[in-house]
Amino acid sequence: MRIHIPQSIAEAMSMRKELPEAPFFAGGTVVYALGHSYDDAIDISKAVGSEIFHTMRHVHIGAMASLEKIRLSELSPKVLRDAASFCPSLQQRNAATIGGNAAQRRDDGYLTAALLASDPTVVLMTEEGKAEATVSDYLAGRADGLILEFVFRKNLPGEARRIGRSSHAHMAVSGARVGDAYAYTASSSGFASGGKDCWQELGFKDDLLGSADYKRYLLSVMF
Amino acid sequence: MEVRCTLNGRNAILRGNGDERLRDVLYRSGCTSVRDSDDAEGFTGSDTVIFNGILRYSNLIPLVRAEGAEIMTAEGLLDGREPNDVQEAIVAAGVVQSAYNSPAMALVLTYLLKIRPEAGREDVKRFLSGMFVRDAGYENFYLAVRLVQEKRKYGEYRSEIAPSFRPGLSVIGKPAAKIDGRALVTGEKLYVEDRVTPDSYVLHVLRSPFAHAVVRSIDASEAERLDGVEAVYTAFNVPDVYYMQAGQGNPEPSPYDRKLINRKVRHQGDRVAAIVARDEETAMKAASLIRVEYQPLEPVLSVEDAMRDGAPLVHNGIVEYVSGAPDDLDAYNSSADPDEEKVIYQFPLHADIRRNIAASAHGGIGDIEKGFAEADAIVDETYRTSQPQCTPLEPHVCFGHIENGRLVLNASTQVPYHVRRIVARVCQIPEHKVHVIKEKVGGGYGSKQDILVEDLLGYCVWKTGKPIYYRNTRAEEFYANSTRHPMRIRVKMGGKKDGTITAIYMDVRANTGPYGNHCLTVPMNASSKTLPIFRVDNMYYDLITYYTNCPPAGAYQGYGAPKGYFAIGSALGELAMKLGIDPLEMAKRNMVEEGYMLEILKGLGEGREGAVVPVGSCGLREALDKGAEMIGWGRKEESGDPDWKIGKGFAMIQQGSGLPGLDHSNCQVKLLTDGTFVVLSGGADLGTGLDTISAKCVAEILKVPMSDVSVVSGDTDSCLFDTGAYASSGTYFSASASLNAAMDLKQKMLHEAALQMDEDEKDLEVMAPGLVHSVRTGRKLSYYELSHTATSGTGRGALIGTGSFSTPNFAVPYGAHFAQVAVNVRTGEIRVQKFYALQDAGTPINPELAMCQMYGAVMKSIGHTLYEDLVLDKDGRCLTTTFTDYGVPMIEEAPDDFKAVLIDINDQYGPFGAKSISEIACNGAAPAIAMAIADATGAWVRSWPITGEKVLRALGRF
Structure with a gap:
């Protein structure tokens, strides 16, 4: 597998255009794990953010934020913190990312239900530029692109x-x-x-x- | 590519392909503590490193991401060769056993204590959440952390590591760091993979995609022509040598029903071709070029399938007997398929391959029907056990090469001498041409009693002359490896209102899979290790083991006993419930005690008539009483949540200590010229501490510190024969040989000292710290002086003690396990809240190691009972080839309150009064948990694993 490391989102998108079969490689717990082999993969660790921060009404979580970071951050919605802890291994939580988890669109994804219930906006980079989508549209495959961040309403119960x-x-x-x-x-x-x-x-x-x-x-x- | 990073605090350049797993690069760069147990599944944690300040699985990091990174491995914990305080503490706590990921565990806990010096139980649990431990359980890692904290605070350990036994002895019965603990925890090169030379070839096995098929033809010509391919072996060019892979005493109670590679494949993953090539990539390419024409056959996938009329036959070749052939053998063979492999019995196993029967037995005492007629109530239920996998962290592995015209095998085995014998047989060479070196075993649990890879690897090395390495993938471990025999056990038990059991009948139907490894002995244990715990006049068992096309079965810690106890322990609970009496009182009313004559043994001899002997030392009653008190037996617990119901259960259990009349051990102890000692033990320490026991025997008898003793074990050239580490034989047999060798050496030393000192031998004694002392004259002679003179130019020769051990006497360990579980009757979730394992191991020679083996064995058994499941599809293909899919228990599954208690009993036969410890600990969890679930919910679940779904179904929730 050839691993390509873009330094920016634009570069990542450009690479994806050239290598449409190459998956984005975030934490590596799926793309790089047992049983998966690709000719090419695009490592987005240097291009996509992992910050968790809040604004007046929202909490922003970068797609590269690890599940452990989400679990420990008091800014993270509680429902998401609960769900991040479903990933049972500390080493895995340190590696796996919210963006990677969502991108798998798995029905046994650790975060799937929490994301759906908390309904954040998914900020994507598409070939046409930056776009926003509902998480349900993204998970259902009705929206696609490189996930940049999730934007949650603040102080969500759940x-x-x-x-x-x-x-x-x-x-x-x-x-x-x-x-x-x-x-x-x-x-x-x-x-x-x-x-x-x-x-x-x-x-x-x-x-x-x-x-x-x-x-x-x-x-x-x-x- | 070259990657610049900081490795263990120093600038480093790592070289490899950018997409290469960091684990592989680190190992190649000398960080051999970073091991791989899961083929990059991201599960076991053997590959854990600290990467840029956080814990990561290095298998999931491509090399390219390490540019500029700060990486720390367990090698970074050392100061020169000195371990850090965490490494010392986990050795002291007894959790360094097979130790394949012990360095990684030390790294994780060091990291934890650095960022959280006052770490408590929940912190330890969180940080060990991604570490899998199969041998020693998780409990004493909490202790290890506490020990570190105490030492940092007070300069000494203050917690009791384990209780001490036998105050009159200096090292026996006392917790003392395992003699190889430091080497193991610091990540020394001690395992087979560490012996592989850079010029070695690889062996790759092309395996059958079908569970049952005939190989019509194989065209390997294209593969053979591929550059880098040294040889390809198939059923059409391997020798016509029959054998079996179970490492048992010779003659074996298992049929010789296979060749190295068979024409008929009998399970998914069965060998089709063996490819020897320069590297794995070439071997894989070669495998893809081999054209195989299969004729698929209907697979037999259960005992029920196997026993039905007209069932496909797993074996239908010519049957032969080495001894005891029946008179009608020719007629029996008239329907054989001459193209199929033969089945050769060393002696009759009461088999009938034309009905898929691999072995059978039956026997009993009293009048079973009369017993049932006397009963006020009878239960008659069928219990089913699944096919758990041993899952050692180090998979099956072997490295071989030719040296001085001999075949040298570095093996991870429990049975080096059986490996030598069987490999010599398949290579058709005498045993002196084979040298087996047992390396450290990264987990065995029975599966490395079977010679599953050494046979083929050894043959390939012998034929090609090349150094060759073979390692099972984790998936191969699941589908092409030995597992527990799945069983269907019907138990009929009758009892009176006063709690007297009047009769027990067991009908055991076992599934041995495609070959007959242990097809008699493992299933026999379902009865032979359970019925003798009952003082019941009428007992009978029938056993039939069937061939199927499931993955192979074989030895697994406890043999058939955990399954037998699940059935018979559950039946006891069900009968007590039916009679409206306390099952604990019922058990105590019907259990054996010391001196009770075990007539039942007559019919439980595993192919021969068993000897009737009385019950020897027995701590069963004490275990039951103490366990009942600890868990508050009879007191109903409430959760405070109406959905969570709490129940309690128990099991009374026993096992054996080796196989009296069959097992045999030998040992030599050498006095070196400086007065220290080397033990050459035939026993195969597979991480359990057998070498430490041998060292303790020498230290105790010769009054020297353990630091004066080194142990070499399981090397077939330098050590004497031992039947191997299985059937709980290590402490009783191998250690008895060590003890006898030490005593023999002591006598020889005193004899020599008498000559040197001009004293009467009877006036001499040995005394600490390594002196011969005359009680008459008070004169002393150091061991150094003794040895130096004995080996001088005028000396009488080196002093060597030799000991062997075989015995007709049984040293039976007993015990009682108690469980408290919480069951959510709305969701079916099950939580083991408390587990108390109380065992009479005689004198526990290494008490801290013994307790950890109890924790580990119980955890395995909890896993088998509640979580683990090897699932096949309708064609016999294994669907659970990863740890995640299979479902081993992790630290989160460990009971919140978990205690191992050693009942103090001194056995009359074992070395220093010792009996076996770890196998018996596999026997209690299933019946105790099943009973506790029934106590909580009123529902009995009679099959492994006891899942939430089964509980909910039993409760009629859907």
């Missing part, structure tokens, strides 16, 4: 939960709620956000982590 067989096992289900907004994930079954019962929209499937019935039941009693 909580996130996961259920898996053990701390390091994949999550069978997860859920998050922020006020009246709920979001759920179920492994192999997708994710949904909306009202408390929005889990019913999921197409539950059996997999290694449990039967469809099990996952459906868990989400029905999660909150």
